[in-house]
Amino acid sequence: MFPYPPPYFFPPGHPGAHPGQATDQQSSPKDTPTTPQSPSQDVQSSSSQPQTVVSPGQGYYPYAVAGHGFLSEPPHCYAPFTAEFRANNVPPPKFDLTLGYKRKVALDAAASSPHSDVGSTQSLVAGHQGTPGSNYETYIPKPPSSEIQAQRSGKLNALTNTPTGLPTLAMAMDPQNFPFVEGARQMNVRNYGVVKLRNIPFATKRSEVIAFLGRNSKILNDSDEPVHIIMERVTSKTMDAYVEFTTLEDAMKAVERHHLNSQTGRLSRLGDRPVEVELSSQASLMKDLFPLATGMRWDGATPEFKPFNHNEPWENFKGFISEEEMTMLVKHVEVPHRSPFSKQCPQRPFECLISTLKKFPWYVTDRITISQRRAVFEATCDLLRLLSGSIYRNSDPINLNTQLYKRVIASAMSCPGFSPMMKDGIAYIVNMSGLEQRSFGQPRFAECWRHQYALAPKPGIPLDVLEWYIAIIREQSHRDVMGRPLSKRTVVQEKGEATDMYWGYFWAEVGYSMGPQFDTMTLAQAAYAELTAVERILGRVFSG
Template identity: 70%
Template sequence: MASPLALQEQQAFDYRSDKLKVLTSTPSGYPSFSTAMAPEFFPFVEGSKQHKTVNHGVVKIRNIPFDTKRAEVIAFLGRNSKILNDSDEPVHIIMERVTSKTMDAYVEFCTLEDAMKAVERHHLNIMNGRVSRLGDRPVDVELSDQGCLMKDLFPLAVGIFWDGSRPEFKAQKPDQPWENFKGFISEEEMTMLVKHVEVPHRSPFSKDCPQRPYECLISTLKKFPWSYTDHITISQRRAVFKATCELLRLLARSIYKTDNHLHLNRQLYRRVASAAMGCHGFTPLMKDDIAWFAQMSDEEQQLGYGQPPYAFGWRHQYAMCLKPGMPPDVVEWYIALIRDQTLRDTMSRPLQDRNDIQERTRDTDPYWGHFWAELGHVMGPAFDSLTIAQVAHMEFSAVERILSRALACH
């Protein structure tokens, strides 16, 4: 007859996911290092690299009234137009982030053929004497592409040209530094985007269309080329995240005060929050902050947006995130292994080093153990100027070193 302890261990094993059972089905209960690092088991990926660009069909509507609403653009194209689903945010009304001026709108369609049909329909209307209008203003409707959309969405990104949604980087020009690539957006742009909401009387264009800065942010989050991590710095991403949090805060205040319930409402708030939670460039901790703002349940975060359990504990993961579809208990198993090993590593250090680490531990979350000590980041301008790709390399290298020590005997 099995002992109570053996029965308890068997029950615990039975409750594990199939993947974790396979991973730990060894005499010691631990896999080899090579097995733990195998793609089918390793539960972490570089978050920004999960962003995929798709060359949807694009239609451009020129010379729109500056107070044009998103719903008006959709109605203008007609219910039968095969634009992307609402959740994909197919309408991009271009707003200059610094001046808030609006001129053109882009609409993404499921396919190039669908976009061509929409343009042909409007050209046919013109031939029949019916001028295309948005509001009281005649507008031009033309076939466009992702490259034009990206160029207008990120106008300050010099030193590149757009091949569809993909940026191609030009050679550096030492004698013409102003022509060299510095970023897809500037921190000033994101600051001014918030200022248009904070001080609306100084922004005549956005004053008459108060939802425009929020929709500009949605387009920025959706279309930002996050997968090009070699060209995005920690500080640039932080500027986008900071603007997102500020705009969510300001929108929540406007909804509470019913400043403009017709345009600044819960629906717009959900759209902004959804774009932020689905943003591949944001870390699990950043998304946890956004979820807190939006009062999202843990279930919605994990099932709807792929957040890991205890995302608030991912304090020092600036590039890593949960691999989609990975069972939660597998993730927990890896983090527990990393936590235990880093704590053992700390205890093997000289007394002074150990005391320093334990003192600093009081200011952070213990969920990942002393993973931060393995990374050795020094916060400051040098860290802020690192690219997401550089930080990702540091994080995955640290995980590999820790797991190799933890599984050395298995």
């Protein structure tokens, strides 16, 4: 057996030494390696077994085991000494365990938003500093620089024009600055003058109704969809037609003109059929548009609900529409040969959808459930796809044309009951540009508003103010989650990996529970949960 341990290094001058191995007398300082060694390598060179460092002239490897005359195998993290290196007894610096945590939080915050153009996010992350031994991070506020202020809107500069760069909670929650509203309540309700046309042909077109009343009649603008041809959603049978005028006086003048023509023997006709023209009301229009709405009465365009009747539950209010109605509305287009009435006028289901979206009382949020709104939204998406396919195939260029397609799109995108995420889905179906979406009040990154079922951007609010608030919510919700115990934090983070984190952990603050109880939740309840969640998060960021 060999008398030396592997890898069999021999002392200088030994017969088994390599011919090129240097001896004590042959070595010189100029032959020694000159690569400096870091202090960390000095720490790693220590061992439980006593060792001595051989001078640079004693051999190629600088380490030798004490008590032996040969060189041992160098350590794995070997780095040669230099002649100038001197060991010291100063202990290494203590590890700052918060450094890795702070870096992770900053990276998580940056990764939570896939959009790097939210300018306020960088300033928020830059102001975070961790406190050693604590789970929470502290925010060191500072006013924005002049370069950042030059890129912001005047409202955001006024909001952040404080010594700390952050507003107080009262300023942040002020209605003039707060950028979120309950979207469905933004619907404008006005009691326009209404004229009713009875006994119209079932194939009557919208253009024929407008021509019948005359272009000089002061009906509402085309963008307001003043013509409502009533169709039974289940049977697709055409009923009467309603036309909205600017004022009640204008509606009365139109009716009086037709009555004078009748007295002189000139009957009012649509096609070859005489029709009756009479003054009507918003209550009659709403009652015919939503015939299944029981347990209530219409006061103009405003519903008034009756007390709950325990003895006759079928008379109680269950909704303005039913999911079956919206399903049948789509079926009339999918299988027109089974709908004899809509076969003669294929545009009627789409016009019925437009009237439903325009006149639906979305502002009564305490009576509209999540599932009812979803039924209207899904029917809208299905009808848009079917109409797009018909236009592409050029199946009926007279009735199913681009003009009707644009009318349906405008009604859907301006519907106050749809959330920003729903409108983004509609924009995706019709391939709408981002600039055109802005004209309908859509925020940037609307596809990231996945957990906002009732909140919507405030009309007219600058985009940078809106995104600044979202960045504040995102950063604070991240800090809140990181402050939880590890077991609870891990569960929340795993759920966060399966969703969009543009709003951070806002969804965890709201605490929606999926299932039947979520479907039966009203829009008012969703708005209360989301607005209170925003207020709680902002209250933890801003001082009073």
